[in-house]
Amino acid sequence: MQTATIKFERFQNSADEECQQRILAAKEKLGDRLVILGHHYQQEGVYKHAHFTGDSLKLSRHAADVDAEFIVFLGVHFMAEVADILSRPEQIAILPDLSAGCSMADMANLAKVERSFRELNKVLDFDQEVTPLTYINSAADLKAFCGEHGGIVCTSTNATKMLEWSFARREKVLFFPDQNLGRWSGYKMGIPLEQMPVWDPDQPMGGLTEEQIKNAKILLWKGHCAVHQMFRPQNIIKFRNEHPEGKVISHPEAPFEVCLQSDYVGSTEYIVKTITDSAPGTRWLVGTELNLVNRLAERFKPDGKIVQFMSHVVCECSTMARIDPQHLAWTLENLAAGNVVNQIKVLPEEARLAKLALDRMLEAS
Numbered sequence: 233m234q235t236a237t238i239k240f241e242r243f244q245n246s247a248d249e250e251c252q253q254r255i256l257a258a259k260e261k262l263g264d265r266l267v268i269l270g271h272h273y274q275q276e277g278v279y280k281h282a283h284f285t286g287d288s289l290k291l292s293r294h295a296a297d298v299d300a301e302f303i304v305f306l307g308v309h310f311m312a313e314v315a316d317i318l319s320r321p322e323q324i325a326i327l328p329d330l331s332a333g334c335s336m337a338d339m340a341n342l343a344k345v346e347r348s349f350r351e352l353n354k355v356l357d358f359d360q361e362v363t364p365l366t367y368i369n370s371a372a373d374l375k376a377f378c379g380e381h382g383g384i385v386c387t388s389t390n391a392t393k394m395l396e397w398s399f400a401r402r403e404k405v406l407f408f409p410d411q412n413l414g415r416w417s418g419y420k421m422g423i424p425l426e427q428m429p430v431w432d433p434d435q436p437m438g439g440l441t442e443e444q445i446k447n448a449k450i451l452l453w454k455g456h457c458a459v460h461q462m463f464r465p466q467n468i469i470k471f472r473n474e475h476p477e478g479k480v481i482s483h484p485e486a487p488f489e490v491c492l493q494s495d496y497v498g499s500t501e502y503i504v505k506t507i508t509d510s511a512p513g514t515r516w517l518v519g520t521e522l523n524l525v526n527r528l529a530e531r532f533k534p535d536g537k538i539v540q541f542m543s544h545v546v547c548e549c550s551t552m553a554r555i556d557p558q559h560l561a562w563t564l565e566n567l568a569a570g571n572v573v574n575q576i577k578v579l580p581e582e583a584r585l586a587k588l589a590l591d592r593m594l595e596a597s
């Protein structure tokens with residue numbers, strides 16, 4: 233039975249503890265009509281309510297597999313869009329706070345990508361020579377662009393594999409929006425740095441000469457994650473001087489020099505798994521978002537594992553943090569009362585083309 237939508241103002245000033253009780257009660261009421269997917273960067277107060285946790289790849293697979301009527305995404309906007317695209321039409325994807333975006337995803341938009349496509353077409357035959365490859369951290373219309381132009385999506389787990397997929401079809405790749413993930417993945421494949429120039433979408437011809445474009449293997453979109461950009465090679469040097477036995481692990485969104493000096497580089501799920509599988513008493517320096525690092529530090533304290541954050545400044549993803557117990561309680565109580573709030577719905581044609589690119593990734597990985 234539907235009632236009038238409950239306004240968020242009624243939750244805004246509620247204490248976390250009260251919200252926890254309300255979340256549990258609404259979850260109980262909704263039963264298996266509800267699945268909550270939680271990204272590793274989420275704050276503890278909501279993360280603990282997730283039915284499934286993971287990195288972007290793992291959560292996309294869950295979104296494609298689950299049967300629940302409501303898929304509530306504890307993450308950012310592009311993740312809820314992917315859940316909507318990969319789930320069945322009658323399932324409903326929800327983001328508890330619509331302002332939870334990804335600042336890196338916003339560094340590329342369709343107008344700029346289409347302008348880049350037109351400019352590259354002046355010196356190349358784009359659809360014959362260039363595979364557009366978008367990081368999953370991008371809006372649905374960019375995934376649709378890739379679907380339409382023979383391209384594909386990647387995550388931080390499978391970027392190298394998706395580059396191989398791309399090069400098996402065309403000789404060049406336009407990689408957006410994260411230059412760091414593109415550069416690190418290309419480097420691991422043995423592509424020289426000079427064949428991976430940065431394409432600046434705000435400059436005519438990306439700021440490159442015709443020769444640079446023709447010589448390029450990967451054109452790296454000028455975009456980055458402001459959170460991971462804070463990590464520095466000096467953080468690693470200091471750690472190694474103080475703890476020569478320690479290990480360093482970073483997310484591939486970190487700057488190239490940081491990845492180069494790390495012992496391990498991989499997705500959030502890979503970071504969780506690597507530290508989980510390490511021996512008791514080991515010490516780790518971790519270059520990724522603070523909520524995840526704090527969770528790992530707490531979790532492994534009893535095993536004598538020491539998990540340290542890579543930076544001396546706070547690197548929290550402020551948009552991930554927007555999903556708090558207040559927004560989750562508000563969302564679930566509305567669902568339990570028969571009101572859908574904050575549904576994420578991608579336009580049908582855009583969803584169809586984006587799904588092409590996502591399905592290519594899921595098949596290839």
Ligand code: 13P
Nearest residue numbers: 287288289387388499500
């Ligand atoms: P993962 O897919 O590794 O979880 O990365 C998502 C993300 O946004 C990292 O900043």
Ligand code: SF4
Nearest residue numbers: 334335336457459549
């Ligand atoms: Fe986006 Fe960076 Fe936040 Fe990940 S950490 S969601 S890339 S802004």
